[in-house]
Structure formats: C-alpha cells, structure tokens
Amino acid sequence: MTLDKGKVVYQIYPKSYKDTTGNGIGDFRGIIEKIPYLAKLGVDMVWLNPFYPSPQRDNGYDISDYMAVDPLFGDMADFEEMVRVGQEHKIDFMLDMVLNHCSTEHEWFQKALAGDKYYQDFFFIQDQPTDWQSKFGGSAWAPFGNTGKYYLHLFDETQADLNWRNPNVRKELFKVVNFWRDKGVKGFRFDVINLIGKDEVLVDCPENEGKPAYTDKPIVHDYLRMMNQATFGADDSFMTVGEMSSTTMDNCVLYSSPDRQELSMTFNFHHLKVDYKDGQKWTLAPFDFEESLP
Numbered sequence: 534m535t536l537d538k539g540k541v542v543y544q545i546y547p548k549s550y551k552d553t554t555g556n557g558i559g560d561f562r563g564i565i566e567k568i569p570y571l572a573k574l575g576v577d578m579v580w581l582n583p584f585y586p587s588p589q590r591d592n593g594y595d596i597s598d599y600m601a602v603d604p605l606f607g608d609m610a611d612f613e614e615m616v617r618v619g620q621e622h623k624i625d626f627m628l629d630m631v632l633n634h635c636s637t638e639h640e641w642f643q644k645a646l647a648g649d650k651y652y653q654d655f656f657f658i659q660d661q662p663t664d665w666q667s668k669f670g671g672s673a674w675a676p677f678g679n680t681g682k683y684y685l686h687l688f689d690e691t692q693a694d695l696n697w698r699n700p701n702v703r704k705e706l707f708k709v710v711n712f713w714r715d716k717g718v719k720g721f722r723f724d725v726i727n728l729i730g731k732d733e734v735l736v737d738c739p740e741n742e743g744k745p746a747y748t749d750k751p752i753v754h755d756y757l758r759m760m761n762q763a764t765f766g767a768d769d770s771f772m773t774v775g776e777m778s779s780t781t782m783d784n785c786v787l788y789s790s791p792d793r794q795e796l797s798m799t800f801n802f803h804h805l806k807v808d809y810k811d812g813q814k815w816t817l818a819p820f821d822f823e824e825s826l827p
Contacts, residue, residue, distance in 0.1 A: 535769045535770060536769060536770050536771070536772055536797060537577075537770070540577040540578055540772070541575055541576050541577045541578070542576075542577065542578045542579075542580050542627065542720075542772075543571060543574070543576040543578070543579050543580070544579075544580045544582070545564060545579055545580070545581055545582070546559075546582045547559045547560070547561070547564070547581060547582060547584050547606050548582075548592075548593075548605075550563055550564060550567070551563025551564065551566060551567055553566070558605050558606075559606070560605070560606045560607050560611075561584075561602075561606050561607035561611035561612055561614075561615050562607060562611060564579070564615055565611070565614060565615050565618050568615075568618050568619055568622050568624060569622060571622075571624060572622040572623065572624055576624055577623070577624065577625065578624065578625045578626065578627050578719065578720060578772065579619065579624060579625075579626050579627065580626075580627040580628075580629070580720070580722055581626060581627070581628055581629060582629050583596060583629045583631065584602060584603055584605075584606045584612075585597070585598055585599060585601060585602065585603060586598040586601050586602075586603045587603060587636060588636055588638050588691065590636070590689050590691045590692070591688060591689050591691075591692060594629075594631050594688075594692070594724060595631075595634075595635070595636040595638075595689065595691055595692045596631055596635050596636055596639065597635070597636040597638040597639045597640075598639070598640075599635075599706075599709040599712075600709060600712045600713075612716065613716060613717075616716060616717040616718065617717070620717065625718075625719035625720065626717070626718050626719065626720070627718070627719065627720030627721060627722055627772060627774075628713055628718050628720070628721055628722070629721075629722050629724060630709070630710065630713075630721045630722065630723050630724065631724040631725075632695065632706050632709075632723060632724070632726065632729065633687070633694060633695065633724065633725045633726065633728050633729050634686065634687065634688060634692040634693055634694045634695055635692070635693060635695060636691055636692065636693075637690075637691045637692070637693050638691070639693075641655045641656075641705075642655075642656065642693050645658070646677070646678050651701070654696060654699050654701070655695060655696055655699060655701070655702050656684050656685070656693050656694065656695065656696055657684060657685035657694055657696055657731065657735060658677050658682050658683070658684050658685075659682060659683060659735065660681070660682055660683075661683070662674030662683045663735050663736060663737050663738065663743065663746070664737045664738065664739055664743060665685075665687075665735075665737075665738065665742065665743030665746065665747070666742035666743055667686060667687060667688060667689075667690070668687055668688055668778070669688050669689050673685060673686060673687050673743065674686070675690040685731075685735070687725075687728060687747070694728075694731070695729070696731070697729045697730065697731070697756050698731070698733060703756070703759060703760075706760075707759075707760055707763040707764050710760065710763075710764040710765065711763075711764050714764065714765060714768075714771075719768075719770070719771060719772065720771060720772035720773065720774070721765065721772075721773050721774070722773075722774040722776060722800075723773065723774065723775050723776060723796070724776050725776055725777075725778045726753070726757070726775045726776065726777070726796075727748060727749050727753055727775065727777045727778060727780050727784070727788070728747055728748060728753075728778055729753055729756055730747070730749075730750030730751070730752040730753035730756060731746075731747050731750070732746070732747075732750070735747075741779075744779050748778065748779050748780070749777075749780055749781070749784045754787065754788070754793070754795060757775075757788065757795040757796060758793070758794055758795055761794050761795055761796075762794070766794060771797075772797050772798075773796045773797045773798070774796065774797065774798050774799065774800060775788050775789075775795075775796045775798075775799045775800070776799075776800045777799050777800060777801050777802075778802075780799070780801050782801070785799040785801055807820055807821050807822075808820055
C-alpha cells in the first residue's frame with residue numbers, strides 16, 4: 534500500500550479537547566467519544582500534539598519520557614483503545630515527536646548530570662558556550678550543574694539538545710519511533726527535525742543568532758534516511774511530516790522528495806514572517822502579499 538496523498542488530517546491539542554473527568558483538561562477518553570463524529574466529518578487521520586510525561590515548560594514539547602503517557606490524559610490502555618476505535622472508523626493517528634531535544638527531567642539528562650559519561654555524550658556539553666542565541670531568547674547555553682561546563686538548549690533551558698552524532702542516541706530514538714509504530718500509529722510529525730545535524734565541534738557564529746551553524750546541515754539528510762530505513766520506511770503508507778525551522782524551499786524539496794527516502798512532506802513558516810519588521814520576530818510591519826509568496 535502506498536501513501537494516500539488525499540487524506541484529511543485533523544489536529545487535536547489534547548489539553549483543550551474534550552474533558553471527561555471535570556478537571557478542565559482534555560483526555561483520551563474524550564477523544565475516543567468523538568471519534569464517530571470525526572469520522573462523519575471525513576477525517577482520515579488525527580494528529581495529536583504531545584501527550585507524553587512532561588514538566589510542561591513548553592506545552593509538552595519538553596518530553597521527560599518518550600514511551601509513556603502523561604496521567605493528565607489517561608494511561609496506555611486508553612491510548613491503545615483510542616487507536617483501536619480509530620481504526621474501526623477508518624481513522625489513523627499521527628503523533629507529534631520531539632527528537633531534537635528532551636526535557637532536563639528526562640532520565641538521560643539526569644544520569645548525565647549525575648556524572649555518567651555514557652549519558653553525557655547524549656548531549657552537547659562543553660567548557661565554554663558559543664555566542665548562539667536560544668529561539669526563546671537569551672543564550673542557547675546554560676550551566677551544566679555545578680561542573681563549570683555548559684549544555685546546549687536551542688529552546689527553553691529545560692530542553693537539552695540531543696547529540697545525534699552519537700549512534701547510541703540514534704538507536705534510542707529509533708526505538709522510540711518503533712515503539713509507537715508497534716502501537717498502531719500510522720504517522721509522525723517531527724518537531725524542528727532540521728536542527729538535529731549539529732557539527733562535532735560547536736563554534737561561534739555571529740550571523741543570524743547562530744542559526745547557520747545548526748540549521749539544515751547536510752548530515753540531517755543522512756540521519757533522516759537512517760531513521761526512515763530503521764523505522765517507518767518499511768511501510769509505504771506511513772505519513773511523516775518534518776517541521777522545519779528557518780529552512781529554505783529548496784531544502785523542503787530535498788527533505789520530501791520520494792526518491793530520497795526521508796520524509797513525506799514538510800512544514801515551513803515563511804508565510805508567518807511577512808510582518809517581521811527588519812526580520813525581527815517580535816516586531817510588526819504591514820502585510821506584504823507578494824513577499825509571502827515562495
């Protein structure tokens with residue numbers, strides 16, 4: 534079976550979907566109740582935002598356990614029932630997967646912080662920080678405990694970037710992808726996946742807050758092909774979406790070209806930047822339609 538490019542994908546942010554417990558937070562039971570309704574709407578696939586255990590510093594995109602369910606939303610039995618009921622109504626599930634970084638509460642980071650050299654190599658830890666800026670503001674580096682060293686976090690300081698150059702990291706992350714595939718998941722939306730190709734040695738990059746030093750590096754394509762071959766690539770009907778940070782249209786074509794065996798499609802955000810005055814994120818300018826075109 535090949536990927537049906539005419540599928541209708543419906544995004545659900547679990548927190549604000551149907552709450553069945555009265556605690557003000559949506560849950561899997563609420564989604565299960567609404568699956569027949571979604572089927573009537575013509576939905577073929579539901580994209581779920583992160584529901585994994587998380588301290589919620591970034592709305593669940595700071596994951597502390599990749600292979601579990603946050604009790605806020607239910608348990609694994611609820612998840613499995615949701616997938617099963619979805620299949621009964623010809624609705625599949627796509628999961629949001631954050632593999633560029635994990636929460637500093639994750640076991641890997643906690644073991645690294647405790648001095649385990651094996652897990653320290655899961656992250657980018659060095660004696661001196663570079664001049665890179667976090668996408669959430671401020672330095673992209675934070676003190677690594679009381680060691681005098683620093684660890685890289687391109688986003689919130691509780692989201693430590695993972696070192697994809699380490700084959701043990703790739704092995705663990707591919708295991709995560711296959712874990713959810715075995716649960717019946719039929720798609721993944723990979724968060725900021727074009728940032729996973731950092732260099733072996735990280736150095737200063739004053740241009741554009743350091744983005745050229747870690748964005749769309751050629752090795753990203755190698756990693757995506759590795760993941761494709763080790764996980765979802767065995768299923769031609771599997772749907773994958775790469776969320777691409779500060780990318781180019783040319784790179785989007787490469788990431789999603791079928792013959793390259795990387796991803797099915799990509800998100801880019803050029804259209805959101807047309808009202809950035811002088812390219813600065815937190816400024817406003819009149820909308821320019823022609824500027825929004827690729």
